[in-house]
Amino acid sequence: TTETGRDFIRDVIQADLDSKKHSRIVTRFPPEPNGYLHIGHAKSIALNFGIAQEFSGRCHLRFDDTNPTKEEQEYIDSIQADVRWLGYDWGSDLFYASDYFDRLYEWAEGLIKTGHAYVDDQSPTEIRTRRGTLTEPGQNSPFRDRSVEENLDLFRRMKAGEFPNGARVLRAKIDMASGNINLRDPVLYRILHAHHPRTGTKWSIYPSYDYAHGQSDAIEGITHSICTLEFEDHRPLYEWLLDKLPVPSKPHQYEFARLNLTYTLLSKRVLTMLVRDGHVASWDDPRMPTIAGLKRRGVPPAAVREFVKRIGVAKANSVVDVGMLEFSIRECLNRTALRRMAVLRPLKVVIENYPEGQSEQLEAINHPDDPAAGTRRIAFGRELYIERDDFMENPPKKFFRLSPGTEVRLRYAYFIKCHDVIKNAAGEVVELRCTYDPATKGGNAPDGRKVKATMHWLSAAHSKPAEIRIYNQLFVNPTPDAANFVADLNPQSLEILADARIEPAIAESNSSEPVQFERQGYFVRDKDSTPDHLVFNRTIGLRDTFAK
Ligand code: ATP
Ligand code: MG
Ligand code: MG
Numbered sequence: 001t002t003e004t005g006r007d008f009i010r011d012v013i014q015a016d017l018d019s020k021k022h023s024r025i026v027t028r029f030p031p032e033p034n035g036y037l038h039i040g041h042a043k044s045i046a047l048n049f050g051i052a053q054e055f056s057g058r059c060h061l062r063f064d065d066t067n068p069t070k071e072e073q074e075y076i077d078s079i080q081a082d083v084r085w086l087g088y089d090w091g092s093d094l095f096y097a098s099d100y101f102d103r104l105y106e107w108a109e110g111l112i113k114t115g116h117a118y119v120d121d122q123s124p125t126e127i128r129t130r131r132g133t134l135t136e137p138g139q140n141s142p143f144r145d146r147s148v149e150e151n152l153d154l155f156r157r158m159k160a161g162e163f164p165n166g167a168r169v170l171r172a173k174i175d176m177a178s179g180n181i182n183l184r185d186p187v188l189y190r191i192l193h194a195h196h197p198r199t200g201t202k203w204s205i206y207p208s209y210d211y212a213h214g215q216s217d218a219i220e221g222i223t224h225s226i227c228t229l230e231f232e233d234h235r236p237l238y239e240w241l242l243d244k245l246p247v248p249s250k251p252h253q254y255e256f257a258r259l260n261l262t263y264t265l266l267s268k269r270v271l272t273m274l275v276r277d278g279h280v281a282s283w284d285d286p287r288m289p290t291i292a293g294l295k296r297r298g299v300p301p302a303a304v305r306e307f308v309k310r311i312g313v314a315k316a317n318s319v320v321d322v323g324m325l326e327f328s329i330r331e332c333l334n335r336t337a338l339r340r341m342a343v344l345r346p347l348k349v350v351i352e353n354y355p356e357g358q359s360e361q362l363e364a365i366n367h368p369d370d371p372a373a374g375t376r377r378i379a380f381g382r383e384l385y386i387e388r389d390d391f392m393e394n395p396p397k398k399f400f401r402l403s404p405g406t407e408v409r410l411r412y413a414y415f416i417k418c419h420d421v422i423k424n425a426a427g428e429v430v431e432l433r434c435t436y437d438p439a440t441k442g443g444n445a446p447d448g449r450k451v452k453a454t455m456h457w458l459s460a461a462h463s464k465p466a467e468i469r470i471y472n473q474l475f476v477n478p479t480p481d482a483a484n485f486v487a488d489l490n491p492q493s494l495e496i497l498a499d500a501r502i503e504p505a506i507a508e509s510n511s512s513e514p515v516q517f518e519r520q521g522y523f524v525r526d527k528d529s530t531p532d533h534l535v536f537n538r539t540i541g542l543r544d545t546f547a548k
Helices: 008-018 039-054 073-085 097-113 124-129 148-159 209-220 229-244 268-276 291-297 301-311 322-336 482-488 504-508
Strands: 026-029 058-063 094-096 117-120 169-172 187-191 205-207 224-228 252-256 259-261 318-320 338-340 346-351 359-365 375-381 383-387 407-410 415-423 429-437 457-459 464-471 494-502 515-517 521-525 535-540
Touching: 008 039, 008 224, 008 252, 026 039, 026 209, 026 224, 039 058, 039 073, 039 224, 039 259, 039 291, 039 301, 058 073, 058 097, 058 209, 073 291, 094 097, 097 117, 097 148, 097 169, 097 187, 097 205, 097 209, 117 148, 124 169, 148 187, 169 229, 187 209, 209 224, 209 229, 224 229, 229 252, 268 482, 291 301, 291 535, 301 322, 318 322, 322 521, 322 535, 346 494, 375 383, 375 457, 464 504, 494 504
Parallel strands: 026 058, 058 094, 224 252, 259 318, 338 515, 346 429, 464 535
Antiparallel strands: 117 169, 169 187, 187 205, 346 383, 359 375, 383 457, 407 415, 415 429, 464 494, 515 521, 521 535
16 A cells, blocks of 8 residues: 555546546456456456445446457356456446457558558468567568558458468557567457357457457546556557557556465466366366355355455565465454354264253354344254264373363253263274263353363254365465466365264255354355255365465
8 A cells, every 4th residue: 555545556546536637437347258257356356346436437347358269158147247246336337349349440450551550471480489589679570561552451351251360460560679579560460260259250350459458448438447567568559559549538557466376376277277177176166266166165255355455456466375365254254154063074972861862952142242143042962973073082181172081061061071982893983972961051060160172062863964065275385386287286175074964953044144163164055055965165264274
């Protein structure tokens, strides 16, 4: 943030409003529909839509659909759903760059007529190798000095579909010796015989990002065109084109640092490969950093907005600790999630002095900080489940939970003590024989005796079975190598607990609201869940446990 307590972009906008350079702010979020949105896009969405809200302006949702070989309707639909889920609304301001194809084409002919563009017959490889490097100027194309008539004729024939893919391109005629490689006669149009989701087979040529983007901004009257830092070096080209073309407005481009997060990769290219090659189940796999993945995992949209606000908007790239995102998620869920009990890895407990065939209802509170959330009743009986990890037959010194001879509290219920350990033929503990103290009902002993642990539990007869999916980081490396990401994948990113038990109240409600399973974390019903096979996702544990 700056001295004003805002970021540099908001400072610019305030200054532009104060100086009356603009009377109303218009921003845009311009995704290419070639994949699902990820949390990096959420930063851009929150910035562009947030600015429109704060300054009473507008924010357009514009699909940058200029590359038909990679774009699909599924992505267009998911992007709209994800922006809405994040809590933003473009109203009637929904646009497609493809709606401007006719105008962009006319303007390109205009550039040819004014001597600012030419058709180049070099192959893509020749164009690349003759572009030069940072230290070496590029070489002029042998086709650079074609006449206007020849250029127009060839460009029209490119449009008419007379040439195969890659045979020719239209290039801006700027400066092959420019220190900025983006100004070395950048490509404006390429030949592509491809079906476009919106324009069908009308076009055999498609505009480049650089040509389409700024002109779309100008057509829509965008005042502040905000993009990520990689485009800083494209700004001179953005401005060159606006200057040479009869555009109806002159937007200005500003760049901010893209979001990078530890233990993940925010790149549609990588995320596409993760899905395509089966490293994850789908775009909305809860391990994915996609908005759809976060949603399915149970992350509230408010937590994403809060996170994006916390990290702020800077002009230098950095990698944000995923712990910051997790902090926002926990903070948000702690406020809202109702408390429930679930036993993820059950171990049977028989209370020997509890009468057979009987049970009772005990009262449990739904939220410790919110009395208005009320209470619920949970069943207690002779056969219970506790968490397998909460018992040790030969505990080390600091282990205060259940072990032979120790007494512990079962939350909202009674003190119990373990007497016998029953094992199977393999020597694994399969059941504990315990007794309870009826005088400790509600969790306190009238004689004032204390216990060192309080554990969650469920009645065997009343609880319901469920599958619980635990998600760990998708990558083992805090900064995975995007070029060789498969080597950095975490083989333990998904852990399935097939025999968990949950409170009947959760099983019966159809709610997809997040819940806290006490001592375990935050959970949400997965879309795979059916009444006969309940499935819950762990959104996040209660504490930060993974190794830093
Ligand atoms: P990727 O690199 O993942 O393919 P992209 O930039 O190609 O992303 P677009 O669909 O073009 O994806 O992005 C739409 C908008 O979102 C752009 O303005 C882009 O700058 C912004 N954006 C993309 N990734 C991030 C990120 N990690 N952090 C912030 N903004 C981002
Ligand atoms: Mg892009
Ligand atoms: Mg990209």
